[in-house]
Amino acid sequence: DPMPTSFLGSALRGTFFFIFGLWWSVRYPLKYLRWKANAESQPSHGIQRVEFFEGAVKAFFALAGILVEQFVPAGPHLQLYSPETHSWTDLTHWHYTTIYFFFLLSGIVDVVSHSPLKLPLGLDRLSLSVALFIEVCFHDYSDAALDYHLHSLLAMAIFAGALSALLEVFLRDHVILEIFRTSSFLLQGSWLWQIGFVLSPPWGGPGWDQTDRSNFTFLTMCFCWHYAGALAVLTANSAASRWYVGERGPRGVPAPCTSWDGQE
């Protein structure tokens, strides 16, 4: 078994957050440019459709995650208590199921918020914030020192995103908050990959030395470099969006959305 499950799990989770970060790093700069081009315009149907679509993708991924956690061969298959051993089944799978469930909920709230059945504005941000707070508060730490250190750094990235989403409940469409949330998602995504490589390398082997102090210092720096990388990705995507808009003129900004609100 050259590729242990925990690497795969960490990498898949990381990919989910990284893709969302990438998507937002294109979407929010475009939204900001469009808003600057015609400051008086209302949020159009186009944006609402994009958020509807985002919510659906989030809900789909979360549901897929729940099903995978439950029905992998080693999973609990929806069983919580094992009668033969008179104890709980392996609760790690249930743990991730619970966390994914709140992301599923957040996706559903996004979808319903932008359906005709309008919910109060800000409920979508609150539900994202709740999902992230639940991810950060109820993460299960191993007792191993390096594992704990890596997950503490992860917790900082998640917490930054949760706080940013919470502030967006009150300061909706604040471009700085949206950019900061985007960077925190990119950081969380790439850091989950890093955790996978450090704790259970895909080429097998025992992972890094849990007792070497210099590994701690190195990984702390590494976390900062991941953030620098996240900011580089964000900058590159923003610049590309700006260049694309500059090429096509301000009228071109809503282009990727035109297909969505053709009926307007």
Add this chain to the structure above:
Amino acid sequence: DPMPTSFLGSALRGTFFFIFGLWWSVRYPLKYLRWKANAESQPSHGIQRVEFFEGAVKAFFALAGILVEQFVPAGPHLQLYSPETHSWTDLTHWHYTTIYFFFLLSGIVDVVSHSPLKLPLGLDRLSLSVALFIEVCFHDYSDAALDYHLHSLLAMAIFAGALSALLEVFLRDHVILEIFRTSSFLLQGSWLWQIGFVLSPPWGGPGWDQTDRSNFTFLTMCFCWHYAGALAVLTANSAASRWYVGERGPRGVPAPCTSWDGQE
């Protein structure tokens, strides 16, 4: 004695918070729908009467709680120092008396806020917030590990409610904050029942194993499920309110309040 006092106490406290959560999960969606229907309208006498009534019920429950804590057979009967043992009487009863006293105060402030003698707006939310902060800061934790874990989770629910009420001092009538406060009350209510079942089951017996680590993980997840349940209750009640209003038309929204403000 098949049903120990501490289960009863926990369940009664839980019921109090759950009933308030249930009531708000009907009231706030209706208020939001009414506000959307005629955005220009002032908060009417009807709403003020409802808040007056809420305060009176809160004060009544708190006063009842104080009397019960003091005058149950094992209670201190308002005695603080026991001259025969030269020590304090059992301070647990006094502890709950103190906590209930601040809820009594919060109820009285609600009542007075909506009396002709108008207090500054926001004092009712501040007094609720103070009562919740006192509940969370001065809760007496047992030294037993599982007990401590359960009460830490409870503290999170109370703290969320306290913070939400504090923000409402500055952002009054913010529907997201009201919904969040409602969900925190529902969570606190159902979690107090859960604590009762885990630590002192009503069918007797010794409670759960305080040393089994998997119980900790299970109860952490359980807390998340309680929150999911609270959100489900909130959603169901909101949907029912919306359906009820949809049946009767926007004019029907203030219906449950009409009897209150007939003199308008």
Add this chain to the structure above:
Amino acid sequence: DPMPTSFLGSALRGTFFFIFGLWWSVRYPLKYLRWKANAESQPSHGIQRVEFFEGAVKAFFALAGILVEQFVPAGPHLQLYSPETHSWTDLTHWHYTTIYFFFLLSGIVDVVSHSPLKLPLGLDRLSLSVALFIEVCFHDYSDAALDYHLHSLLAMAIFAGALSALLEVFLRDHVILEIFRTSSFLLQGSWLWQIGFVLSPPWGGPGWDQTDRSNFTFLTMCFCWHYAGALAVLTANSAASRWYVGERGPRGVPAPCTSWDGQE
């Protein structure tokens, strides 16, 4: 020596904070009533004179405190390093000198803010907040358990006041924040008296048992009762102000200030 210095010090500090709390519990309700009576009026010269006077009293008390700490017989007499013992002199006196210095600064800022040389609005609240944060961060805790517990509770009262003053930088003249700050000063004042009685009773004797757990629980409750007492004082003074204004009519509100702004 029946009345040890530390009781006297604690009581004098407590009196300072309590007097400020009492004064504000009259001033802020009157200000609120005046503001309600004629909502359009600007903050008059009268109020500015009162704040000038408050700052002067604060600075005077702080300066007196500094002089007393330095020049009591056991004090350091402005000497920091003792050449004969080759060590620092007793730093406790210097510690209080430092804390008082920031209250002196806050008083001076109050005075200068309301002089013709106008400072930016909010600097007076910021300087009060800084003084309180320095009081809370740099308090010297004894290692004795009960001492530590009492000072932790004190720190909560100071912190509440500091946070409230900090918020007032951004939300100036917010009546709820002013009332909350007032209640925190009353609490801090009465709790400093309580600390004096517990740790070094004025009638001599060894203070309370530092190891009895029930003392901890009792004093925690006691802290809540002090807060209830502070709220009672605040309510009584507000009611008295309102009654006084009701007797004299809205024109009567500025009465206590009339003598100050006779030249208006």
Add this chain to the structure above:
Amino acid sequence: DPMPTSFLGSALRGTFFFIFGLWWSVRYPLKYLRWKANAESQPSHGIQRVEFFEGAVKAFFALAGILVEQFVPAGPHLQLYSPETHSWTDLTHWHYTTIYFFFLLSGIVDVVSHSPLKLPLGLDRLSLSVALFIEVCFHDYSDAALDYHLHSLLAMAIFAGALSALLEVFLRDHVILEIFRTSSFLLQGSWLWQIGFVLSPPWGGPGWDQTDRSNFTFLTMCFCWHYAGALAVLTANSAASRWYVGERGPRGVPAPCTSWDGQE
């Protein structure tokens, strides 16, 4: 070697922050006076040029710091892993390189914000805040008790500045926040000098006694005195600015900027 590197490093870092504090303690009072003199005026080109220049200086210092850390004789010369010892090279230099990198980034954002390619307002404050948070979170503490204490106090100064810069994202051009940030930079600067003197005196010798408790108390007070000193510097510079403006009349306020916006 009478002047060990760590003193020099601490002193150079301190000088950087102190110079920025000094510069702001002149700039922000002038800006406030100008704003008071003609409240209706927009932020002119002059101010934007100053911020451009500030960003360039910040970026230059940060880049210089990175190069010095990497290419001093004992530095890693961009090498992260030493193949001969099969371990990481000395990571302290890399640590400072990482911290300086985020200040470099903050400088670049300042420069780009005020270039024709306009970034969203507030991104410059966010990037400064991120740099300070990274400085405070990822500082490497020694295990020695006094060292830890000194760096905890430093962390408070940095954290105050980071929080202030974060608030400025939302409350831009708030004079109180600008003054507070200035005072935190002055404090951080002078405290870095103090740390240098205590831990590695430039005249050689072993540094202060790490085990003497009275040193801890003394240095805590010393930190407060540094803050008092920072406030004194700030007050003196503000007073000098005001006097200078008073001499030249309100028209004189933009004087130091006139050379910058001659083309207006």
